[in-house]
Amino acid sequence: MSSHLPWPKSRFNIGFYLKSHVSNFRTAFAFFGRRFFFSVGVSLLLGIAMVLPASLWLFYKNLVNIDQEWSGQPGLVVYLEIHANDGEIKRTLEELQSLKDLRDLYIVPADQALKRFGYLTGVGDLKELLGANPLPFSIQGYLANDVEYFDYEKLRKKIKKMPHIDDVVLEIEWLENLREITGLVNLLLIVYVILFAIASAFISFTSIKIAIEDRLTEVKILKLVGATNAQIRRPFLYCGVLYGLVGAIAGLVIVTLTMAWMYEPLRFILDSNVSGLGFFGVTSFFVPLVLICGASVGWLGAIFGVQPQMKKLELL
Amino acid sequence: MPFWVSMNKIRFDNVSKAYSGGKMALSDVSLELVEGEVTFLTGHSGAGKSSFLKLIMRDQLASSGRITVNGVDLASIKERNLPYYRRGLGVVFQDHHLLMDRTVFENVAVPLSLIGLSDKVTARRVRAALTIVGLEGLSKSKPVELSAGERQRVGIARAVVMRPRVLLADEPTGNLDPELSLRAMELFAQFTEIGSIVVIASHDLPLINQIEARVVELKEGLVIDDSRQ
Numbered sequence: 001m002s003s004h005l006p007w008p009k010s011r012f013n014i015g016f017y018l019k020s021h022v023s024n025f026r027t028a029f030a031f032f033g034r035r036f037f038f039s040v041g042v043s044l045l046l047g048i049a050m051v052l053p054a055s056l057w058l059f060y061k062n063l064v065n066i067d068q069e070w071s072g073q074p075g076l077v078v079y080l081e082i083h084a085n086d087g088e089i090k091r092t093l094e095e096l097q098s099l100k101d102l103r104d105l106y107i108v109p110a111d112q113a114l115k116r117f118g119y120l121t122g123v124g125d126l127k128e129l130l131g132a133n134p135l136p137f138s139i140q141g142y143l144a145n146d147v148e149y150f151d152y153e154k155l156r157k158k159i160k161k162m163p164h165i166d167d168v169v170l171e172i173e174w175l176e177n178l179r180e181i182t183g184l185v186n187l188l189l190i191v192y193v194i195l196f197a198i199a200s201a202f203i204s205f206t207s208i209k210i211a212i213e214d215r216l217t218e219v220k221i222l223k224l225v226g227a228t229n230a231q232i233r234r235p236f237l238y239c240g241v242l243y244g245l246v247g248a249i250a251g252l253v254i255v256t257l258t259m260a261w262m263y264e265p266l267r268f269i270l271d272s273n274v275s276g277l278g279f280f281g282v283t284s285f286f287v288p289l290v291l292i293c294g295a296s297v298g299w300l301g302a303i304f305g306v307q308p309q310m311k312k313l314e315l316l
Numbered sequence: 317m318p319f320w321v322s323m324n325k326i327r328f329d330n331v332s333k334a335y336s337g338g339k340m341a342l343s344d345v346s347l348e349l350v351e352g353e354v355t356f357l358t359g360h361s362g363a364g365k366s367s368f369l370k371l372i373m374r375d376q377l378a379s380s381g382r383i384t385v386n387g388v389d390l391a392s393i394k395e396r397n398l399p400y401y402r403r404g405l406g407v408v409f410q411d412h413h414l415l416m417d418r419t420v421f422e423n424v425a426v427p428l429s430l431i432g433l434s435d436k437v438t439a440r441r442v443r444a445a446l447t448i449v450g451l452e453g454l455s456k457s458k459p460v461e462l463s464a465g466e467r468q469r470v471g472i473a474r475a476v477v478m479r480p481r482v483l484l485a486d487e488p489t490g491n492l493d494p495e496l497s498l499r500a501m502e503l504f505a506q507f508t509e510i511g512s513i514v515v516i517a518s519h520d521l522p523l524i525n526q527i528e529a530r531v532v533e534l535k536e537g538l539v540i541d542d543s544r545q
Contacts, residue, residue: 004393006386007481009400016432023429218415224373225427225474226403228396 028238042207046247049199051254053192054290060189063182075171078139081164088164089137095162096139101155105141113138136166197297204240204301211239212309223313233306237299244298248291324351324386324481324513326372331381333367341367343537349515352508356524357517359534365517369484373405374398406480410490412471414459421455424473445477465496472503483507485516501527
């Protein structure tokens with residue numbers, strides 16, 4: 001006989017342990033069904049709380065997607081010296097074409113540049129206005145896909161040192177802005193995920209407390225007849241998981257409908273600027289991620305709701 | 317300890333229990349309860365009967381003194397092991413505390429659901445417990461369909477289905493008529509035959525006088541009489 005108990009303790013049985021988990025899940029499911037409107041209300045609250053961080057995460061992934069798609073294609077403009085002749089321009093083009101860091105290079109004649117400038121500013125024929133063309137020839141193109149962001153400045157300085165080149169401009173300002181925005185969204189995402197987790201855990205915590213109060217007699221009877229704390233709290237933990245799962249499904253539906261509604265306008269904007277850019281939507285990775293997050297937060301809230309109750313529970 | 321040696325014994329050694337506010341529920345109680353014996357705890361309300369039972373259930377700890385069950389000090393049982401201790405107890409209350417949304421069978425089976433018995437064994441033991449209390453035909457009924465006496469008997473069946481080593485009853489006949497009360501007491505007494513310690517808190521003296529048992533009288537937490545009848 002154990003020296004710590006007046007009579008022998010029952011042995012651990014893995015088969016019974018697994019069977020009791022199944023039974024507890026069924027009990028939780030039955031409770032969910034018995035209090036259907038309440039349970040759906042709780043799950044909907046969890047789902048709505050989840051929508052903001054989930055949408056923000058999708059937005060963030062799309063920003064990263066854009067960043068990655070475009071980051072291999074920043075353009076550059078090489079301004080030649082104003083008095084460079086045709087031969088010098090051609091040699092400069094050949095020299096630039098020999099660099100593996102650049103691609104799709106072409107010459108933009110000074111006249112063409114002035115015409116385009118006049119068109120963009122709405123002034124019209126500037127040559128007539130100015131008498132002479134102040135703009136130089138330029139060579140435009142793109143950086144190669146394998147050029148790293150951190151090498152841009154080094155490359156720019158290298159090209160600028162070449163003969164007959166006045167200035168080199170890399171079209172990365174928008175890219176830097178995009179990176180700033182992505183960084184900000186990332187930070188917001190972390191904040192909202194933490195807030196969502198706290199809010200959802202609190203919703204689950206409160207709901208489980210209500211569930212325990214609702215079944216207090218049963219809990220006290222179980223405690224009286226020798227149920228362990230794990231056996232008592234298990235159905236409530238499964239209840240929390242169910243709330244979280246159903247909430248996650250509700251959140252996914254809301255996010256999917258929102259993304260579907262936004263898809264066409266976004267597609268139009270993206271196609272206007274970058275062709276063939278993928279749109280990161282609700283994917284086979286995103287769905288289980290949300291479901292796992294929802295279930296985890298529901299479980300966490302349930303744990304916090306159940307544990308203090310177990311401690312202060314008196315027998316009948 | 318050899319299996320043939322008497323196993324079940326509860327011993328109170330100078331046990332006192334005080335609640336906050338200084339009220340002494342029990343004062344320096346020393347006695348021994350052994351298996352095969354029915355013990356009635358008598359006394360007016362507030363005498364300490366329920367506190368006595370709560371100490372045995374380990375729902376409360378003694379303020380001083382020592383309570384041992386089969387040589388094990390109850391105060392030394394860790395919180396995580398309390399459920400395993402309580403599985404050796406059967407408790408009956410005046411208010412039966414049944415689960416109203418479950419059938420009689422499911423109510424009685426609650427303790428068995430905790431220990432991993434097969435469905436077949438569970439069903440057999442529940443039927444046996446219901447037969448003992450005379451409710452074998454009502455296993456599919458819900459408590460709301462039963463009379464007060466029948467509900468009390470379901471409570472008794474739930475308490476005995478685990479074949480408890482210690483059977484505790486706190487005013488179990490409060491809601492029963494005299495005939496049913498006597499039957500319930502006789503039922504409790506039967507459990508001494510399988511080696512259980514039976515302790516019944518009751519202030520129903522006429523009923524107690526009809527049963528051959530040990531009677532411990534409490535008054536303001538003190539044992540003022542301890543005799544057999």
